[in-house]
Amino acid sequence: MNLAKAWAAQLEDYVIDLAWSPDGCVLAAASAAGPVALFEAANGVKRHELPGHADGTNAVAFAPAPPGSEVRDQQSGASNLTSALWPLTSGLLASAGQDGCVRLWDANTGRQTVETEIAPAAWVEHLAWRPMVGRVIPNAPTGIEETRRAKDSPPYLAAAAGRKLSFLRRDGSIAHTFKDAPKTLSALAWHPQGGCIAVAYFGGVCLWDANDFHARREYAYGGAIPALVWSPDGRWLVAGAQDNAVHLWRPEEDQEFHMSGYETTVRELSFSHDSRWLATGGARDVCVWDCSGAGPEGREPLALPHSDRVCAVAFQNSHGLLATAANDHDVSLWTPTRRQPLVATAKLTAPASKFAWSPDDTLLAIGSQKGGVLVLKVEN
Numbered sequence: 001m002n003l004a005k006a007w008a009a010q011l012e013d014y015v016i017d018l019a020w021s022p023d024g025c026v027l028a029a030a031s032a033a034g035p036v037a038l039f040e041a042a043n044g045v046k047r048h049e050l051p052g053h054a055d056g057t058n059a060v061a062f063a064p065a066p067p068g069s070e071v072r073d074q075q076s077g078a079s080n081l082t083s084a085l086w087p088l089t090s091g092l093l094a095s096a097g098q099d100g101c102v103r104l105w106d107a108n109t110g111r112q113t114v115e116t117e118i119a120p121a122a123w124v125e126h127l128a129w130r131p132m133v134g135r136v137i138p139n140a141p142t143g144i145e146e147t148r149r150a151k152d153s154p155p156y157l158a159a160a161a162g163r164k165l166s167f168l169r170r171d172g173s174i175a176h177t178f179k180d181a182p183k184t185l186s187a188l189a190w191h192p193q194g195g196c197i198a199v200a201y202f203g204g205v206c207l208w209d210a211n212d213f214h215a216r217r218e219y220a221y222g223g224a225i226p227a228l229v230w231s232p233d234g235r236w237l238v239a240g241a242q243d244n245a246v247h248l249w250r251p252e253e254d255q256e257f258h259m260s261g262y263e264t265t266v267r268e269l270s271f272s273h274d275s276r277w278l279a280t281g282g283a284r285d286v287c288v289w290d291c292s293g294a295g296p297e298g299r300e301p302l303a304l305p306h307s308d309r310v311c312a313v314a315f316q317n318s319h320g321l322l323a324t325a326a327n328d329h330d331v332s333l334w335t336p337t338r339r340q341p342l343v344a345t346a347k348l349t350a351p352a353s354k355f356a357w358s359p360d361d362t363l364l365a366i367g368s369q370k371g372g373v374l375v376l377k378v379e380n
Helices: none
Strands: 002-010 015-020 026-031 036-040 046-050 057-062 070-072 079-081 092-097 101-106 111-117 124-129 134-136 145-147 157-161 164-168 174-177 185-190 196-201 204-209 215-220 227-230 237-241 245-250 255-260 269-271 277-280 285-290 302-305 310-315 322-326 330-334 342-347 352-357 363-368 372-379
Touching: 002 036, 002 342, 015 352, 015 363, 015 372, 026 057, 026 363, 026 372, 036 092, 057 124, 092 124, 092 157, 101 124, 124 185, 157 185, 164 185, 196 227, 227 269, 237 269, 269 310, 277 310, 277 322, 285 310, 285 322, 310 352, 322 352
Parallel strands: 015 057, 185 227
Antiparallel strands: 002 372, 015 026, 026 036, 036 046, 057 092, 070 079, 092 101, 101 111, 124 157, 134 145, 157 164, 164 174, 185 196, 196 204, 204 215, 227 237, 237 245, 245 255, 269 277, 277 285, 285 302, 310 322, 322 330, 330 342, 352 363, 363 372
């Protein structure tokens, strides 16, 4: 297996965020200076350059497609996102910036469709669309799904600015603004089923119900939390902490666990698609923890070595490969279940700032701290 260069591009500043469209046809790359570039996934041709946010862009996120909406042409293999319950969603891109605003863009035309001010005196630092979750209709033919979002679960966009969390509708209007958090919000993570969202701040994490907007639960933690992630099965909520630790909650069992001893703040977290493996940064080695059974506490992690501090980790969406990067410009591809886990390497011209796997897991987009955008193709 190797990583082959598909294409590369250059932004004017640090690549602060990357996002793939749901159909995998477009990659959005946000520069910390403000502009957002939209590239064709197939060849790297720039489709549009959006002005983004004048004072600086912090995040970008494509609206998800409803489940069961991808229809592939049997001859060409091309995908066409359609749904009787929901309009085409692959072209709706959200961006957030230091101007306190969220902007929505039509990625097909490159035009801004709406601007919503969230907090005029604060940066909008985090964006996250509510997952689109389908359920199988009882007694229906295998594979038929319906979209619950169409009736009772609106596809909100969560936006965090300062101590304020807001839910926006797809038209940019504000559906709800929650009471201010005790401190600045530092991370967001939707539950995989979309029923609640976890928000972190200095001193704890709150789970807000996405339907009635009430607090389901609050977890105290004596420090700052710069990273949050749910396991895909919803069993684990994991925080990367500023006190060189990883903290885990198991909400259904009302249990929590703690792993300390990292070299630095843990900002890099990623779960495997089957929820078994948790990859963490915070050191020169990537620690891969086994979260099956009773969980990782008391177990020795698999250590994947780098020669410098780890700066990015990302498991594939639905396959078993783990991508990691370090400040020495190295990128590595691993299969943690193999006896010899390292399967491919690549070298960047600058440390990675962001990873993003394409929806079908065949392309790995890498943003760099010097504005580079590199897309690698995974080849067997």
